[in-house]
Amino acid sequence: MEKKLYPLKFVPIASRRPWGGSYLVKELGKEFTELGEDGTEKAIGADELIGESWEVADMGEQDSPIANGYLAGNTIGDVMETYMERVVGEKVFERYGTQFPLLIKFLDINDKLSVQSHPNDEVAAQRYDSLGKEEVWYVMDAKPGAKVYMGFKEDTPSQDFYNACKNGTADKLLNVIEPKKGDVIWIKPGTVHAADGGLQICEIQESSDLTFRLYDWGRELDPKTARKTHLEEAFDLINFSKFNEEDYIPAAKIPAKNETNAYCFADCPRFTVSKVTLHDGMHIYTDQLESFVIYCCIKGEVSLQMADENGVTKDYRIKRGETILVPAECPDFILSPVELGSELIESVVHPE
Numbered sequence: 001m002e003k004k005l006y007p008l009k010f011v012p013i014a015s016r017r018p019w020g021g022s023y024l025v026k027e028l029g030k031e032f033t034e035l036g037e038d039g040t041e042k043a044i045g046a047d048e049l050i051g052e053s054w055e056v057a058d059m060g061e062q063d064s065p066i067a068n069g070y071l072a073g074n075t076i077g078d079v080m081e082t083y084m085e086r087v088v089g090e091k092v093f094e095r096y097g098t099q100f101p102l103l104i105k106f107l108d109i110n111d112k113l114s115v116q117s118h119p120n121d122e123v124a125a126q127r128y129d130s131l132g133k134e135e136v137w138y139v140m141d142a143k144p145g146a147k148v149y150m151g152f153k154e155d156t157p158s159q160d161f162y163n164a165c166k167n168g169t170a171d172k173l174l175n176v177i178e179p180k181k182g183d184v185i186w187i188k189p190g191t192v193h194a195a196d197g198g199l200q201i202c203e204i205q206e207s208s209d210l211t212f213r214l215y216d217w218g219r220e221l222d223p224k225t226a227r228k229t230h231l232e233e234a235f236d237l238i239n240f241s242k243f244n245e246e247d248y249i250p251a252a253k254i255p256a257k258n259e260t261n262a263y264c265f266a267d268c269p270r271f272t273v274s275k276v277t278l279h280d281g282m283h284i285y286t287d288q289l290e291s292f293v294i295y296c297c298i299k300g301e302v303s304l305q306m307a308d309e310n311g312v313t314k315d316y317r318i319k320r321g322e323t324i325l326v327p328a329e330c331p332d333f334i335l336s337p338v339e340l341g342s343e344l345i346e347s348v349v350h351p352e
Contacts, residue, residue, distance in 0.1 A: 017051025143198025151243025
């Protein structure tokens with residue numbers, strides 16, 4: 001009998017960033033490792049500045065290893081090469097091939113995130129042979145004083161922004177959001193954005209690492225902290241319009257409970273993101289979605305129950321800060337709260 005695919009958990013990949021902190025290790029319980037100079041794996045200390053935890057990534061060198069079941073030790077890239085449409089669904093596979101279409105991260109923004117933007121799919125394909133980068137931020141936590149810079153306060157002449165990047169005043173032109181826990185921010189391609197101070201994010205995005213750094217708060221002027229900037233390269237891709245307030249959804253507008261337990265807060269061209277609040281069990285039928293499903297647990301603990309190829313029900317647990325991928329081959333499963341009111345962020349790719 002052919003082995004059936006099953007819900008996949010992954011080993012998180014740490015990404016050091018100058019604006020990172022210790023939240024991912026100390027609060028979410030992430031256990032990161034890296035290769036030492038002698039070639040052996042060693043734990044990354046809790047006090048290292050970790051800005052991102054790559055939860056599900058099919059990005060070449062950054063290829064998420066599977067942590068559970070008979071596929072443990074293989075990467076998501078390996079599994080895509082072998083199981084193809086069984087992982088993502090037939091129509092999704094026709095669209096993306098063996099490239100897994102989403103990149104899932106947790107972010108810890110403890111200092112100034114660079115002012116940046118991302119290209120759309122058309123430009124990314126033409127110039128970089130890549131997917132574009134549309135992303136959705138769910139605010140898991142925000143300290144008082146945290147800021148998200150998102151789009152412009154008003155329609156802005158391009159030359160004004162260029163000059164502001166060069167003279168260190170770019171932030172003065174940007175729209176400022178004071179985020180709260182549970183807020184959602186939809187970052188469309190071309191939107192200039194940044195963030196600052198005490199902000200933890202669950203990020204769902206297209207499988208692309210195309211980020212154009214436009215201004216880096218003066219870090220680019222110091223040889224010790226300088227990172228490459230891309231102002232000229234990305235200038236024709238920037239949306240200089242006033243920020244669309246509909247792309248910011250305060251937590252108060254997201255219902256904690258409705259008839260289906262789920263609330264879709266971002267229906268992007270390529271994927272859909274919803275918040276699922278579990279007060280009781282929820283039966284999911286993936287054949288209706290024609291896609292895989294990814295769940296990031298942002299509160300409590302959830303039990304995912306699914307029958308294997310022998311009809312035996314298996315129980316997969318995900319706690320706060322953990323992520324699980326349910327392949328499209330799995331026709332149905334049940335989500336149950338181990339803790340009442342547990343919350344998940346659900347991501348599904350559009351099959352066409």
